[in-house]
Amino acid sequence: QQQVKQSPQSLIVQKGGISIINCAYENTAFDYFPWYQQFPGKGPALLIAIRPDVSEKKEGRFTISFNKSAKQFSLHIMDSQPGDSATYFCAASDGDSSYKLIFGSGTRLLVRP
Amino acid sequence: DAGITQSPRHKVTETGTPVTLRCHQTENHRYMYWYRQDPGHGLRLIHYSYGVKDTDKGEVSDGYSVSRSKTEDFLLTLESATSSQTSVYFCAISRAANTEAFFGQGTRLTVV
Numbered sequence: 083q084q085q086v087k088q089s090p091q092s093l094i095v096q097k098g099g100i101s102i103i104n105c106a107y108e109n110t111a112f113d114y115f116p117w118y119q120q121f122p123g124k125g126p127a128l129l130i131a132i133r134p135d136v137s138e139k140k141e142g143r144f145t146i147s148f149n150k151s152a153k154q155f156s157l158h159i160m161d162s163q164p165g166d167s168a169t170y171f172c173a174a175s176d177g178d179s180s181y182k183l184i185f186g187s188g189t190r191l192l193v194r195p
Numbered sequence: 196d197a198g199i200t201q202s203p204r205h206k207v208t209e210t211g212t213p214v215t216l217r218c219h220q221t222e223n224h225r226y227m228y229w230y231r232q233d234p235g236h237g238l239r240l241i242h243y244s245y246g247v248k249d250t251d252k253g254e255v256s257d258g259y260s261v262s263r264s265k266t267e268d269f270l271l272t273l274e275s276a277t278s279s280q281t282s283v284y285f286c287a288i289s290r291a292a293n294t295e296a297f298f299g300q301g302t303r304l305t306v307v
Contacts, residue, residue, distance in 0.1 A: 124300065171238060181243065184254070
């Protein structure tokens with residue numbers, strides 16, 4: 083059972099544009115929401131993460147928006163660059179009971195020059 | 196790659212044969228995970244460990260077993276490989292629950 087639903091599956095954005103990837107979760111016990119970035123042939127690497135006590139977190143061009151009541155969170159990439167072209171995964175975990183990090187199905191982002 | 200080594204990096208095996216993948220870490224992290232990555236499914240958790248000899252099942256554990264006899268090593272065994280287990284397998288480690296997970300480079304397994 084997919085506990086974290088991610089959309090879209092793929093995304094094409096022009097250089098300088100905004101990339102938006104959305105995730106929705108079911109388990110209200112989740113309390114840690116990271117985003118991972120993966121380049122071809124490499125393992126995923128943490129990009130940015132948020133906990134439910136804040137509604138937004140920004141690191142450089144990357145922002146996570148979190149809506150606890152809607153059980154949704156999203157990644158915004160401002161001023162998208164060709165070097166941002168990668169696959170992005172959202173994830174969620176419940177550290178109190180299961181330690182498991184559950185991933186969404188991924189979004190393949192292509193930023194055109 | 197945060198001191199994580201997966202071996203082998205590539206393997207081709209025949210249906211019905213046993214296969215063991217190894218994950219070795221030098222970070223002394225408590226938690227270790229095995230994921231498989233398939234197109235359209237993202238990363239799915241197979242098994243994880245929260246300490247030596249402490250393991251639990253993930254989302255897709257059928258056909259897989261794990262062992263962790265030392266902090267640094269986490270082994271994934273396919274008892275009798277099937278074509279549906281053709282995938283890229285990633286090991287990950289984390290210092291604690293709800294903290295950054297570091298991933299290895301992956302093992303590409305092909306079952307023919």
